[in-house]
Amino acid sequence: MHAGHADPPRAGEGVKAAAAGAPSPACGGGSGWGQGVDVLELHGDLPVEQQSRVLQPGDGNRRRVVLATNVAESSVTLPGVRVVIDSGLAREPRFDPNSGFSRLDVVAVSQASADQRAGRAGRVAEGFAYRLWPQSQRLEPQRRPEIAQVELAGLALELAAWGQSDLRFVDAPPPGALAAARDLLQRLGAIDTGPHPNPPPHAGEGAVTLTVTGRRMLKLGTHPRLAAMLLAARDDAERALACDLAALVEARDPLRARNDGWRARWLALVAFRAGRNDPDAHRGGLAAIDAAARQWRLRSDAKAPPPGGVPAHALGDLLAHAFPDRIGHVHPRDPQRYALANGRMARIADDSTLRGEPWIVASELRFEAKDSLVLRGAAVDEARLRADFAPRFVERDEVRWDAGKRALVAERVRRFDGIVLDARPAGRVDGALAARALTDAVAELGLDALPWSDGLRQWRARAQSLRAWMPELALPDLSDAVLLASREAWLLPLFEGGTRIDALSSEAFAEGLRAQLDWPLRQQVDALAPARIVVPSGLERRIEYALAHDGAPEAPVLAVKLQELFGLAETPRIADGRIPLTLHLLSPAGRPLQVTQDLRGFWDRTYPDVRKEMKGRYPKHPWPDDPWNAIATHRAKPRGT
Template structure:
């Protein structure tokens, strides 16, 4: 007989959910944690007529949550996992012939769709916790929508989440929305301040003591990762004598409450049960063993209270009974792609406001609770989490799209084109895509293996004897380093392999035993997939690790500089360096497995040496011998070399003569790099450019050429190359040749128009020729002594009369008197005042009463006149 089914907040909505899916094949379901959507919706749909006996597949982003959901549903049915309800996660499967509800993690769903696009035997796919926006979840949803649109219109798709932009998701799916109110109690938010010089672990321990004293249930602590959980656990165990201090705290808090609420307080003492209360500290993260995870999710024993130290796996994916207080560090570990280094690494980042609200809600599931936030109340968080597709490396996605045969998927957020192109380039280097971007046989085998493209390429190239070792390397590369203490600072990746093998062989290893146990479990999974029957042991050959992993990172090959043993040149041309206390000093060749990008040389965080003969054997096409030209900055000249290279790493180089035809491209490249100021511009050439630019703007109908910096640089091959032919040095081009090259841009008619409409100089009434000064986007300027313009009524114009010249009228001493474009107005209104002021100062120069009829002159009056 099946046990009684408990009631959940989602229960009253189940008929509406069934009716909606009967009418339309897509649905958005919003329900907070604890509403029951994960475990109740799949079971409620099992007998839907449209399902017709087919399976329901539910995507659960996290392995812990997938197991827990399947186990809970199986218990509701009075069955074991693997009967009606089962699950499939990486390296683990509990399904059978009668399984109707299959809970899977993200990579499993993608493989289901890729292997059988018609999804035979599957009637519905449910996407749980979609707000987490993992890349694989977004891909799975896009693929499922594509299948529904082209092959299976009757397929039902349900997107479920605790916190998502339901309106936006509904528009994307063109689907109705159903919202469950959930079950929650008020949660008080507090922001306890950190003390001076107090670490986050000690602040957490202090607040945990407060939370235990102020509440009756368990305490859930959110931390970014396993490392922080271990540190917090150590501090809690070391600094809190929990039984005595919590009892004292509860006594004090109860007394304070009685004082506040009663005129005659008589606080009662704690009961013997409360004084003997046991406190258990329980970690919860994805690297625990199955037994440890199940222990963390199970209710505490009677008389025991718990402090659960969890990653964001406890945000919404799993149910923890008895939580009355939440302590939130406000941090999470999320993947971030660094395009400079080419690596995606987990970074500790601030959580979003949606995550903070969801975490706080965990304290109000069974009664009123409190959330203690370990950040200032004034701090503002981002509203929602950024989708992984926008911030991770996309080679895996590019390979999936190549296998699917189309990039035109109905994305909620499309992948960034630049990151996708970078991913495809890597796949071509790994041999997973051909030159046309089509998936190769190796690429399909990489997908089937289920590793990242880099690690898949390395695993599938490994020879039979080395497959046990490559299984270990796959597990180690995907895990954090198990090394601790002094060993933990080592940049030699082989030490991690040695620690794993020592642990496996039951020898001393000096590493984290729990981490090694988790790595061993992953290695077992890879050995099964690679059809390896025995595990590696002992100490591998000194180059074995690097020889295998160079196939994952052929673009991260590094060769030591001859002049500096700590510095290396990477295959992409960038520099890298080892830290001063490196364990890899003296190694001529390394494969860099982890780098931290820095402006000058990246820091090598993990690497392994390899035999360069393996590189030549497996990548002969990347070794080239060719003649190269380089620009010597010091000599401002072209140099020629014959080089042998692996990618950008120069293995051999010898100087060879520069041929005239070789120098021209290098000279042009140098000019593009340095800019036009590197050319020998004469004053005449500079003025010519300014005149052309001015007339081009005034009279566009003339079709004058664009002589801006950008256009001249873009067309160097057209206008300057003929004048550089045969030259080997930049200073061999003289100023006269440059002026000729610029003049040659104009035909005869344009040159005549330029001289007429944008002249270099004007002849003024005194008979003298005065230069016009041109500037971008301004009328030309004519600086001239006032006396030279007597008799001239109107301002001179250029550009076919369209542009008045700006006159800078000068005193006899050449000092500015007036700037004007209205000469007539100057004579009428301003000249009398100027004459009055300057006539006494310059008596030997004419100051006629009537400047209209006076004779213009550039000379002073003769003495005695």
Template sequence: QAARQWRRRLRVEAPPPSDLPAHALGDLLLHAFPDRIARQHATDPKRYVLANGRSAGLFDDSALYGEPWLVVSELRDEAREARVLRAVPLDEARLRREFPRRFVSEERVYWDAERRGIAAVRESRYDRIVLDSRPAARPDPSRYADALVDAVRQLGLDALPWSDGLRQWRARVRCLRAWMPELAEHLPDLSDEALLATLEDWLRPALDGKSRLDALDAQAFAEALKASLDWNTRQRIDALAPTRVAVPSGLARPVVYAWDAAADAPVEPVLAVKLQELFGLADSPRIADGRVPLTLHLLSPGGKPLQITRDLRGFWDRTYPDVKKEMKGRYPKHPWPDDPWTAQATHRAKPRPR
């Protein structure tokens, strides 16, 4: 009935044929559903690989079982794999005549996860359907970088040569983007998701000419990560999120930055410093243009933690007397003044009497 209605609408006056070639409908529908052209899986005859890269399975009682090529007009998505609800067979020779440019033969260089090395195959494909694949004897060296980028996608960013300093730099930039949103457009997004999505842009140039991931050294990797930043921006990062902060003793002590992956937020930056180096200081040092106070890890002369605080004034007024009483006998060679406000900050022990 539907066919008769369409024939009237299209003014087809000739009578319908009494018989059709087996592939006639498929040869027509391949133009309507080119992304759903499907080829039987090499090892599972009930599964088909579609031109768009997906896979779909036949029902056990399907009359299409055994057909090498299908065009699928209706699919049903299921948890594990899509199901073919409606499809018809098509003729591969017709497909090659109609879409010759979609049939390609080329060498594919890729990262072999099992061998943990670069491998190459000579592939024949229709879109994303692999028709034939054979090992290539000599991979093209110009394609190595693409394979190494793929390796990082599989292995994750930890496969790259991160130094402690570069991890800290990454944390500093990420923290600054959160602490100072007005700078976000001038600073790169260094989240795992953003870095993995842009590997081709920032990492691939550094991998040119290399055949192994471990051939990328820490310095070259650091420059690749920082390549998008001009000198002024790098200087601004150093000023707003410094690696070291001067304390009253006259020395500069390192600041430790961190990013909480679970909360997707910055962790309070830490300044670990011996208590005697802060005599006379009332407030925790601040960074990020004064917006972020450092969390102080106050250490004993032996480097052991005594107190964690951002309220240094409160520590001197309320907690220091008890700390002094406990530590003075343990570290008698170091100053434990009654009045920490007027005492000279120092990183040294008390001078020996002459």
């Protein structure tokens, strides 16, 4: 809120920050909001004439109170403003996963916005800023970039039109949000990610191309979901109905009573146009929706007047084109649950107007831990669905992994997109489908489901450790995440001809994993991160390698009896001398005596004490005074010595 006053400023220089909750000087004198006060609004939806009125100097004898939104944070100067009352709130666009659109949401302002608002009070002279939040409340320093918190389907459509997918942004769009936007555009039929015969110039490697439908959607200049619905209309009368739906979807709910059906909202709009009063509806909201629908009819060139009545499924038949990912089919054993085309589940409320409908489209969902709740939806006619979405109805043989049976199941499946409509046993398992199903099962079960041997785990740890220690070797990444992501390339061939995970032999699995490194790199691993090392006793001892939870290599360990290292002065090292081994020096019984990476220091400082204590406990084993020149051995002393 900005309060303008013609009197001189109260005191001070520039802007004075007043305590939260203090009375505003602009409201003093007990005059209230009666005579002598002009109350003006300033927000982006006002006509230009009304916005201009706020920018004009007022009568010097009248107080002016300007009720403003975030638009007042701009560089515009409001004449006569000496006092700012800042609520500390702002309406900013946020992605609403329930509706699939970006909506204006009320959030706390950033510190930068609060400073900008306070500056309005001191733009022409000293003034006051009253902040209506406690001083203890900490604000974010800056607003988050809008691109990081809104739905990006419109941006993805524009990028496809430009033919460039790797533009340099000041703030890059989040990869996950951009991928989700492109997935939606594919469902809407707006883009194609397959090979293009004539790719646009300068198209990046991951570029997508617009379809004919996508170009028509772009011309409508609205959200791709709504554009797809408007373009799906079969005739002019249906296009007029689509305009009503577009206006309803974008607007605030005009009904006071909670109701999950779009038909009730549309009928309230029809009644408003006919001059009938609906006690459960907001007339002002319906008037705004009617005006918006009129604009939609002009933009989409709909010649027919708005309809006064339509078949029961007509609304859902159109909304399905805006929300193809949220088309739902009733669960065969639970009439309140619906399987959605995107593979998720949703439920309707006990008193839902959609109860009993075999097909619905859920335009608004509240995402919950188990099943999403349908907040807004409409019934869909199956015949229209089969006509408009024919390619998504498929029947094929599928092989899947049954976790309960720990076996493959072959079925003849009828689907609509991600919804299984029917599944029957298919008999013999197709080999290619079986291999793919087993490969996907590993993604679900994890790599531990594969036949790892201790030696193979050590080999991977050696390769991963050497990759970190000597990056110049350019060893491939063998982490769990990378192996799972690339499983089709290396694991799928290993399952060919198999029908069970445990049928994969440990030898075949080991060879398939090691094949990720070519022969020269495998030799480098064996030479620079050896599995075993020869100690002074003449025997080979194993080196233990391990990786931390974050994948970083831990120090390699050589566990060896102390007597086997007599005569060795320096700690053994691997990886071309870069990495010292951690020595676990053991007693003759194999119990640890010392852990060190400084063998020379152990001989000099610690060994005399160890010798004194152990000589009596293990008299049959050598404990020489001079370990530097003693003969290393893994045996006890000969009898009689």
